[in-house]
Amino acid sequence: MSVYECSLERMTDKIKTMSKFGDAGHGGITRYTLSPADLQAREEFTKRMKAIGALIEIDDVANVYATLPGSDPDAKRIVMASHSDSVKNGGNYDGILGVMSAMEVLETVAEKNIPHKHPLTAMIWTNEEGSLYPPAMMVSGIVCYDYLPENIKGKFKYEDMMKSKSVIDSSETFGAALDASGYKGDKKYRLSPEKYKNMFEIHIEQGPILEDAGNHVGIVDCVLGMFNYRFRFYGQTVHAGTFPMNKRQDALFAASQVICYLHSEIDKLGHPELVYTTGEIVCHPNVHTCVPDYVDFSLDCRHESPELREKVLGIVKGCAAREWAGCRCEVEKMWNRDTVYWDKKLFSYVQEAAEESGISHQVLHSGAGHDAQFVAYMLPTTMIFVQSKDGLSHCEPEYSTPEHCTEGATILLNAVLKADAE
Amino acid sequence: MSVYECSLERMTDKIKTMSKFGDAGHGGITRYTLSPADLQAREEFTKRMKAIGALIEIDDVANVYATLPGSDPDAKRIVMASHSDSVKNGGNYDGILGVMSAMEVLETVAEKNIPHKHPLTAMIWTNEEGSLYPPAMMVSGIVCYDYLPENIKGKFKYEDMMKSKSVIDSSETFGAALDASGYKGDKKYRLSPEKYKNMFEIHIEQGPILEDAGNHVGIVDCVLGMFNYRFRFYGQTVHAGTFPMNKRQDALFAASQVICYLHSEIDKLGHPELVYTTGEIVCHPNVHTCVPDYVDFSLDCRHESPELREKVLGIVKGCAAREWAGCRCEVEKMWNRDTVYWDKKLFSYVQEAAEESGISHQVLHSGAGHDAQFVAYMLPTTMIFVQSKDGLSHCEPEYSTPEHCTEGATILLNAVLKADAE
Numbered sequence: 036m037s038v039y040e041c042s043l044e045r046m047t048d049k050i051k052t053m054s055k056f057g058d059a060g061h062g063g064i065t066r067y068t069l070s071p072a073d074l075q076a077r078e079e080f081t082k083r084m085k086a087i088g089a090l091i092e093i094d095d096v097a098n099v100y101a102t103l104p105g106s107d108p109d110a111k112r113i114v115m116a117s118h119s120d121s122v123k124n125g126g127n128y129d130g131i132l133g134v135m136s137a138m139e140v141l142e143t144v145a146e147k148n149i150p151h152k153h154p155l156t157a158m159i160w161t162n163e164e165g166s167l168y169p170p171a172m173m174v175s176g177i178v179c180y181d182y183l184p185e186n187i188k189g190k191f192k193y194e195d196m197m198k199s200k201s202v203i204d205s206s207e208t209f210g211a212a213l214d215a216s217g218y219k220g221d222k223k224y225r226l227s228p229e230k231y232k233n234m235f236e237i238h239i240e241q242g243p244i245l246e247d248a249g250n251h252v253g254i255v256d257c258v259l260g261m262f263n264y265r266f267r268f269y270g271q272t273v274h275a276g277t278f279p280m281n282k283r284q285d286a287l288f289a290a291s292q293v294i295c296y297l298h299s300e301i302d303k304l305g306h307p308e309l310v311y312t313t314g315e316i317v318c319h320p321n322v323h324t325c326v327p328d329y330v331d332f333s334l335d336c337r338h339e340s341p342e343l344r345e346k347v348l349g350i351v352k353g354c355a356a357r358e359w360a361g362c363r364c365e366v367e368k369m370w371n372r373d374t375v376y377w378d379k380k381l382f383s384y385v386q387e388a389a390e391e392s393g394i395s396h397q398v399l400h401s402g403a404g405h406d407a408q409f410v411a412y413m414l415p416t417t418m419i420f421v422q423s424k425d426g427l428s429h430c431e432p433e434y435s436t437p438e439h440c441t442e443g444a445t446i447l448l449n450a451v452l453k454a455d456a457e
Numbered sequence: 458m459s460v461y462e463c464s465l466e467r468m469t470d471k472i473k474t475m476s477k478f479g480d481a482g483h484g485g486i487t488r489y490t491l492s493p494a495d496l497q498a499r500e501e502f503t504k505r506m507k508a509i510g511a512l513i514e515i516d517d518v519a520n521v522y523a524t525l526p527g528s529d530p531d532a533k534r535i536v537m538a539s540h541s542d543s544v545k546n547g548g549n550y551d552g553i554l555g556v557m558s559a560m561e562v563l564e565t566v567a568e569k570n571i572p573h574k575h576p577l578t579a580m581i582w583t584n585e586e587g588s589l590y591p592p593a594m595m596v597s598g599i600v601c602y603d604y605l606p607e608n609i610k611g612k613f614k615y616e617d618m619m620k621s622k623s624v625i626d627s628s629e630t631f632g633a634a635l636d637a638s639g640y641k642g643d644k645k646y647r648l649s650p651e652k653y654k655n656m657f658e659i660h661i662e663q664g665p666i667l668e669d670a671g672n673h674v675g676i677v678d679c680v681l682g683m684f685n686y687r688f689r690f691y692g693q694t695v696h697a698g699t700f701p702m703n704k705r706q707d708a709l710f711a712a713s714q715v716i717c718y719l720h721s722e723i724d725k726l727g728h729p730e731l732v733y734t735t736g737e738i739v740c741h742p743n744v745h746t747c748v749p750d751y752v753d754f755s756l757d758c759r760h761e762s763p764e765l766r767e768k769v770l771g772i773v774k775g776c777a778a779r780e781w782a783g784c785r786c787e788v789e790k791m792w793n794r795d796t797v798y799w800d801k802k803l804f805s806y807v808q809e810a811a812e813e814s815g816i817s818h819q820v821l822h823s824g825a826g827h828d829a830q831f832v833a834y835m836l837p838t839t840m841i842f843v844q845s846k847d848g849l850s851h852c853e854p855e856y857s858t859p860e861h862c863t864e865g866a867t868i869l870l871n872a873v874l875k876a877d878a879e
Contacts, residue, residue: 242699259698263745271849275734275757276681276824277664278848280724287735287754288720294713302702312697313709315745316738323685323737323755325851332709333745335697402698426704428696429747 038391039149039452041139041444047437049135052079054127063431064127068120068162069097069216076119076131077218080159083138087145089157093220096174097161097213100224103141105455107152111232113454114156115140115447118163118406125164126433128239132421132440134159136237139444140451151455153232160406161218168199168209175406178225182412187372226410233381233454234416236407237443239435243426244399251439252446253399253420254386258408260344260374261337264351266293270362272320272328284361286330287318292359297334300350306343310402311336337402339374375408378415381454385419388449394442419443419450460813461571461874463561463866469859471557474501476549485853486549490542490584491519491638498541498553499640502581505560509567511579515642518596519583519635522646525563527575527877533654535873536578537562540585540828547586548855550661554843554862556581558659561866562873573877575654582828583640590621590631597828600647604834609794648832655803655876656838658829659865661857665848666821673861674868675821675842676807680830682766682796683759686773688715692784694742694750706783708752709740714781719756722772728765732824733758759824761796797830800837803876807841810871816864841865841872 057064057072084101117133137157165171176191197210270284479494506523539555559579598613619632692706
């Protein structure tokens with residue numbers, strides 16, 4: 036089987052063009068879903084895809100599909116997809132790289148007239164970030180709803196999603212933004228196992244592992260299982276100047292002790308691949324002259340192994356069995372999800388394509404969630420990662436070289452052709 | 458010298474009446490300065506003071522003065538003062554107890570026709586809490602401005618104070634509220650050393666020391682010196698799922714370590730009277746899926762001894778010389794103030810009055826700031842504390858018994874008469 040190569044020049048041009056839509060003026064973008072900037076990116080996608088003769092379809096939740104027909108009129112489609120929206124002050128790669136790579140694959144197929152049996156589709160997912168209208172992965176949650184496990188499903192009811200309020204202006208809803216966007220198409224075009232055979236997603240790594248190892252591309256085997264817990268501490272507000280230390284119940288001191296305790300106990304488990312994060316904290320009354328009477332913080336913990344996650348959970352629950360700085364501690368599960376493994380056959384196609392193309396690569400887990408992980412409950416699915424400079428993402432310095440991006444697209448193209456040849 | 462007693466019945470009635478103004482429905486009040494509830498409290502004060510023949514004066518910053526003339530037409534006035542405003546969801550005693558005690562003293566003097574040489578004044582301070590229009594102690598800062606130490610003065614410029622914005626609606630200023638209140642009187646009535654001889658202030662203790670010792674009243678010798686520092690931590694935001702633990706620079710973990718370190722190091726100094734509080738924390742971006750790149754928190758530290766405060770400051774500054782969880786740490790002084798000692802003669806009058814009346818008492822420091830401490834730079838001043846149930850204040854369960862409140866007023870009355878007899 037011959038190895039095809041994508042075009043560095045064309046990929047570079049796409050990156051440059053897409054980076055204009057939502058340009059925040061310091062090297063990154065703010066491109067909320069269905070915002071004017073997002074509509075510009077979608078128009079660019081449609082324009083370029085029409086130029087190579089692709090058929091454009093839009094479903095009822097604004098996902099856009101551009102399809103090149105294959106030689107077999109009865110064959111199901113192979114889709115390559117990611118999202119065009121970003122977080123606030125995000126970068127030029129998260130999401131849109133997967134869209135540009137899918138475009139690049141179709142453009143290469145059209146340019147080189149590469150024979151293929153199945154129709155090939157490049158797709159934009161709506162609202163993956165959920166940064167204006169929560170939750171994240173909203174629209175893949177809607178589209179894959181019937182296939183999702185029960186512990187995830189409840190979060191993505193269509194009616195609830197339409198009522199999701201803008202975090203900037205609570206009088207705006209996702210449903211209203213959808214109606215106003217001009218991108219509310221027909222439900223019949225939704226991604227489904229009846230019409231689609233496989234899905235591939237390229238994404239930036241968002242971590243430093245590839246860079247540290249000197250590899251350009253990651254062959255992803257799974258999305259890590261995780262849990263998210265909330266720790267709550269109940270103390271007593273008293274005056275900072277008049278209340279003796281030994282009688283205080285200081286909820287912030289309690290929370291600080293527990294954050295340090297979590298680090299010390301979880302690190303003792305000795306698993307460098309385990310990641311855990313206390314990213315969000317709330318303090319009440321949060322006044323410099325008052326001892327805090329209430330603090331809560333989040334704990335996000337991720338690892339492939341359910342046994343190891345269970346061990347961490349033991350440490351978490353143990354915290355609630357003790358008093359900290361005179362305060363009661365409660366822990367509550369917010370959500371969890373199991374490790375999602377990619378389709379073994381698609382994974383091996385990506386690995387073979389990487390080997391045959393001579394691009395440096397390694398096997399990786401995905402620590403972050405992606406639309407592909409919901410699709411995996413519905414279709415055989417897999418992912419490819421591209422090296423991220425300094426492992427940074429969700430920020431303006433987020434960067435991947437055009438060379439690495441093009442290499443990712445080349446591997447994607449050749450893996451898709453292997454799936455096509457089945 | 459005979460010992461006079463104030464009236465439990467009259468005091469109880471005042472507490473009951475004043476507690477209605479701003480009643481928040483769960484046992485406490487919200488009575489922001491110059492709010493309708495505060496104006497009701499001021500009207501009640503004026504009504505009751507006029508009823509005993511007191512002369513009412515209002516200065517240009519809404520302080521209200523009610524004066525009973527003395528036998529010497531040339532004698533300066535002795536003033537008893539506190540504030541009528543509260544924090545949000547505050548209690549029925551902080552501030553207003555000092556006003557009610559001053560009223561009770563004048564009412565007892567009038568009722569019993571107690572001979573006195575100096576005019577005796579009961580006074581309401583405007584905006585001590587600063588809870589709607591910051592800063593706290595705003596109006597005593599304005600009135601005592603010329604006498605304040607340089608490191609405090611800058612905060613209380615008249616023009617700046619008039620522009621202070623409402624924390625609820627930033628289009629409202631203190632100056633506009635003052636104009637609209639009907640309480641903008643004449644500057645010539647302001648408290649000054651030309652017209653006033655001494656000031657006394659009764660306040661609730663706001664701590665548990667009196668209750669724990671079984672004493673009803675505290676004879677206050679000073680307001681503790683203090684400093685307020687800000688700790689800032691600079692890390693790097695990365696994705697919670699994709700970034701290995703050993704490469705993280707987690708600003709919240711750094712801050713948690715330092716809060717624990719401060720407790721451990723400051724406690725080693727072995728001074729149980731030293732109080733320090735980390736009451737306010739800010740975390741960025743404060744998202745459960747991101748490692749925080751920036752955290753800051755406040756440290757408020759109070760003790761009578763400048764040497765001991767200096768030792769704590771050494772620990773504080775030492776924190777900035779190290780890296781914590783890969784993060785840079787900076788510390789910045791926000792403000793500080795020296796210990797303010799009350800006038801020794803007035804202090805001894807209070808002590809003698811407490812002994813002669815047979816009310817259980819002890820000497821105490823004030824850990825909290827009060828208007829009296831600014832007045833102390835201008836006039837001989839002292840304070841009396843009344844036992845606080847469970848040491849609670851700035852909250853709805855704040856409570857002092859009517860008996861203890863009346864005992865406080867009795868000591869105040871007899872101490873004032875000693876100052877009058879000088």
